[in-house]
Amino acid sequence: MPVFVPFVDQQPETDIGAALNRIGPVIQSADLFDPDSIPNESYIFVDQRQSIDIDRFVSWLNGGVDKVIVPLNYVIPLIGHIPPHRLLVTIDVENASAISDRIRDAVSGVLIKTPTIDIDMVSSVAKFFENSQLLVLSSLDSSTVPSLIRSLLTVNAILLVPTSILTLATTSATHLNIADAFLAPLVSDRPDGLFPTVVSSETGHTLGLVYSSRQSVRESVSTGKGIYHSRKHGLWRKGESSGAVQEVLSIRLDCDSDSLEFRVVQHGSGFCHLNRTSCFGDATGLPALQRVLESRFQSAPQGSYTKRLFDDPELLQSKIMEEADELCRATRREEVAFEAADLVYFALAKCVAAGVGMRDIENSLDLKAKRVTRRQGSAKPQWTKPQSTQELEDVDDFTPIRMRTYNLSSLNGKERAQLLRRPVLRSDEMIAKVKPIVDDIRNRGDSALRELTAKFDKAKLTSSTIFPPFPPEMTRIDEKVRQSIDRAYTNIHKFHEAQLDNKTLVVETMPGVVCSRFARPIARVGLYIPGGTAVLPSTALMLGIPAQVAGCREIVFATPPRPDGTISPEVMYVANLVGASAILKAGGAQAVAALAYGTETCPKVDKIFGPGNQWVTAAKMLVQNDTDALVSIDMPAGPSEVLVIADETANPAFVAADLLSQAEHGADSQVVLVAVNLTQEKLFLIEKELDMQARALERVDIVRQSIPKSNIVKVLTVDEAIDFSNDYAPEHLILHFEDARSKVAAINNAGSVFVGPFTPESCGDYASGTNHTLPTNGYARQFSGVNTQSFQKHITSQEITQEGLHNLGPTVATLADCEGLQAHANAVRIRLQ
Numbered sequence: 001m002p003v004f005v006p007f008v009d010q011q012p013e014t015d016i017g018a019a020l021n022r023i024g025p026v027i028q029s030a031d032l033f034d035p036d037s038i039p040n041e042s043y044i045f046v047d048q049r050q051s052i053d054i055d056r057f058v059s060w061l062n063g064g065v066d067k068v069i070v071p072l073n074y075v076i077p078l079i080g081h082i083p084p085h086r087l088l089v090t091i092d093v094e095n096a097s098a099i100s101d102r103i104r105d106a107v108s109g110v111l112i113k114t115p116t117i118d119i120d121m122v123s124s125v126a127k128f129f130e131n132s133q134l135l136v137l138s139s140l141d142s143s144t145v146p147s148l149i150r151s152l153l154t155v156n157a158i159l160l161v162p163t164s165i166l167t168l169a170t171t172s173a174t175h176l177n178i179a180d181a182f183l184a185p186l187v188s189d190r191p192d193g194l195f196p197t198v199v200s201s202e203t204g205h206t207l208g209l210v211y212s213s214r215q216s217v218r219e220s221v222s223t224g225k226g227i228y229h230s231r232k233h234g235l236w237r238k239g240e241s242s243g244a245v246q247e248v249l250s251i252r253l254d255c256d257s258d259s260l261e262f263r264v265v266q267h268g269s270g271f272c273h274l275n276r277t278s279c280f281g282d283a284t285g286l287p288a289l290q291r292v293l294e295s296r297f298q299s300a301p302q303g304s305y306t307k308r309l310f311d312d313p314e315l316l317q318s319k320i321m322e323e324a325d326e327l328c329r330a331t332r333r334e335e336v337a338f339e340a341a342d343l344v345y346f347a348l349a350k351c352v353a354a355g356v357g358m359r360d361i362e363n364s365l366d367l368k369a370k371r372v373t374r375r376q377g378s379a380k381p382q383w384t385k386p387q388s389t390q391e392l393e394d395v396d397d398f399t400p401i402r403m404r405t406y407n408l409s410s411l412n413g414k415e416r417a418q419l420l421r422r423p424v425l426r427s428d429e430m431i432a433k434v435k436p437i438v439d440d441i442r443n444r445g446d447s448a449l450r451e452l453t454a455k456f457d458k459a460k461l462t463s464s465t466i467f468p469p470f471p472p473e474m475t476r477i478d479e480k481v482r483q484s485i486d487r488a489y490t491n492i493h494k495f496h497e498a499q500l501d502n503k504t505l506v507v508e509t510m511p512g513v514v515c516s517r518f519a520r521p522i523a524r525v526g527l528y529i530p531g532g533t534a535v536l537p538s539t540a541l542m543l544g545i546p547a548q549v550a551g552c553r554e555i556v557f558a559t560p561p562r563p564d565g566t567i568s569p570e571v572m573y574v575a576n577l578v579g580a581s582a583i584l585k586a587g588g589a590q591a592v593a594a595l596a597y598g599t600e601t602c603p604k605v606d607k608i609f610g611p612g613n614q615w616v617t618a619a620k621m622l623v624q625n626d627t628d629a630l631v632s633i634d635m636p637a638g639p640s641e642v643l644v645i646a647d648e649t650a651n652p653a654f655v656a657a658d659l660l661s662q663a664e665h666g667a668d669s670q671v672v673l674v675a676v677n678l679t680q681e682k683l684f685l686i687e688k689e690l691d692m693q694a695r696a697l698e699r700v701d702i703v704r705q706s707i708p709k710s711n712i713v714k715v716l717t718v719d720e721a722i723d724f725s726n727d728y729a730p731e732h733l734i735l736h737f738e739d740a741r742s743k744v745a746a747i748n749n750a751g752s753v754f755v756g757p758f759t760p761e762s763c764g765d766y767a768s769g770t771n772h773t774l775p776t777n778g779y780a781r782q783f784s785g786v787n788t789q790s791f792q793k794h795i796t797s798q799e800i801t802q803e804g805l806h807n808l809g810p811t812v813a814t815l816a817d818c819e820g821l822q823a824h825a826n827a828v829r830i831r832l833q
Contacts (some may be wrong), residue, residue: 510805
């Protein structure tokens with residue numbers, strides 16, 4: 001933790017800026033920030049004068065800024081764009097306790113603005129923001145800063161000190177020496193008052209142990225040179241006589257504030273008086289290799305191998321490529337280490353020849369680690385191109401379409417949990433986006449519908465709703481398609497009719513007390529039929545048939561129109577089959593709103609069913625929580641999912657085909673293969689089939705996005721695979737292993753299960769009879785898929801005779817008295833009397 005943090009309230013002089021950079025992070029106002037000159041550790045302070053510019057903030061972080069500090073009202077829009085460990089929030093001290101858990105989870109620190117500093121108050125805020133970085137900004141004068149630094153550090157808070165009161169000169173009534181502020185909490189338990197100081201190389205390797213005094217630290221901070229305190233000779237300017245001078249990169253206090261670390265660039269023969277790199281012996285590993293190569297670059301004899309490498313760039317390039325290839329082919333642990341060492345040797349030779357050292361490499365790694373946005377990570381074409389003389393124009397044409405692979409047994413609990421996660425659905429943000437659309441439909445009805453349909457669906461309509469009887473030309477479809485729809489209708493109707501709850505449950509709970517339960521159809525239902533990247537008459541069947549079987553009085557379809565204002569004839573044909581009472585020609589949030597509230601022509605419904613994109617899902621969630629709408633929805637929805645469990649008996653072509661059947665739905669589709677003790681050869685065959693089949697698809701561009709984000713999870717046994725699947729709770733679960741039927745009883749969480757090699761998920765999607773509207777996003781733990789009873793509600797009744805009330809009444813009256821509800825008890829006693 002830094003001692004204090006300089007707050008750049010005016011551009012400091014060059015020497016002061018360099019000194020500040022040696023002792024820790026610096027906070028710069030966005031107004032003064034120079035992206036071409038970023039300190040080693042830098043925070044950017046954004047105030048209300050700057051707009052919320054996500055791209056700008058991200059570019060700062062990608063460029064090397066450590067954290068961005070923003071006002072409280074800026075945090076919510078930044079969630080999902082800036083990770084919490086790179087974001088701090090500014091609050092006024094009186095607002096600290098009003099911060100929501102969501103805000104606390106979205107940031108890693110807090111900057112408190114307070115007119116005066118009350119340590120007890122800061123301590124209470126620190127407890128409220130436990131495990132967060134706590135910065136305090138207040139009005140200061142130079143005389144109070146050292147004591148405030150010490151006091152705040154006792155409650156794990158850090159003082160912000162304006163650079164306008166900092167100086168490299170002697171501390172005065174108006175200015176504070178930077179080193180005096182830095183040394184404020186430093187204590188020594190030695191009689192001579194000196195501080196043990198560990199000196200490290202720029203890569204963090206220990207060079208030796210020395211001692212520092214306050215005077216030596218002041219001079220090091222000011223000059224940037226390694227200056228210490230000799231117990232015999234006083235102030236010791238390292239290398240003054242030997243030439244082995246040091247350039248100070250950073251000075252840090254340890255966690256107890258009783259010792260120091262100087263990280264330096266050591267020049268000359270080395271740190272030790274024995275002309276060695278370190279007082280603890282010569283360097284080893286990468287620092288030693290760098291020194292050897294640097295020495296040989298300067299003085300390697302003619303004809304030596306290293307000299308040839310430095311003098312012949314093509315030879316060095318060939319060796320790097322050769323060793324990289326051998327490392328890629330290595331499999332055994334010892335072999336991998338051996339080949340990696342060779343590659344590092346030649347790579348570092350290339351770096352030394354270019355004047356690049358380990359510190360430069362580490363700086364580059366650190367800068368890359370700070371990036372908020374990441375490259376896709378795909379290899380360049382020349383490394384993935386197949387052995388062919390044909391030059392392909394599109395890189396994607398020869399980039400393998402592959403999934404990511406994990407070995408479940410090698411993952412810790414956190415990593416395993418990460419595999420179960422779906423992409424974050426920012427439902428609150430989407431609800432905020434759809435609310436204006438929903439409100440517009442609610443207030444302006446059909447006129448708003450027509451405007452929004454023209455805007456989003458590019459269709460100009462004179463009427464948004466059509467009613468039966470539908471003209472024959474609207475339902476005219478290809479004969480082969482008609483026959484397929486009719487067969488699917490028969491199967492789905494048969495399965496859903498069998499689910500119908502049409503019997504009254506009657507139970508006499510005690511003599512004279514008869515309780516009943518009976519089902520009634522939901523009167524008015526709205527069925528959303530997507531029409532975006534694919535026409536889905538299958539969804540019309542899956543929602544329309546159970547509504548028809550349940551006996552719903554009104555069945556309202558909602559589906560986006562085509563640009564010419566018509567509806568897909570296949571959807572119209574199904575609407576006619578299931579007896580739709582109206583068809584709303586609209587999609588998205590506007591269609592959901594019209595179903596929820598009704599318009600001049602669109603009937604209001606009691607329950608809304610159907611999948612859709614994030615706009616549809618958000619609108620459904622919004623209207624179900626509005627008591628004015630009085631509407632419910634079928635279930636939460638997310639991207640399509642499939643999890644396939646496969647063992648050695650599985651057909652690679654079948655497995656690949658099943659994975660792709662979901663991957664083509666959308667770029668965010670979730671696809672998982674759980675491989676049960678599969679050999680590398682079998683996995684290769686599956687991946688080869690997946691790549692080959694994917695290229696033959698018209699929707700290959702979507703697959704190229706979804707498959708690389710999908711996972712292969714390697715397990716040892718079928719039971720382990722089923723345990724993982726139950727934790728994942730997939731929408732579709734396909735069992736491609738021996739005697740799969742015997743394991744169905746072990747499945748606890750899944751939307752629908754497909755058993756055996758000849759049961760593709762596609763059959764459930766279209767025509768086997770089960771419903772394809774299923775819970776996604778892990779909701780199969782709590783929700784069933786759509787079924788006939790989804791369109792029914794259950795009513796209970798009871799009938800009690802005089803004898804029954806005589807037997808039951810005293811129990812009821814006693815319980816009512818216990819709850820203090822006298823009128824409840826009286827309703828019984830008046831009858832008993």
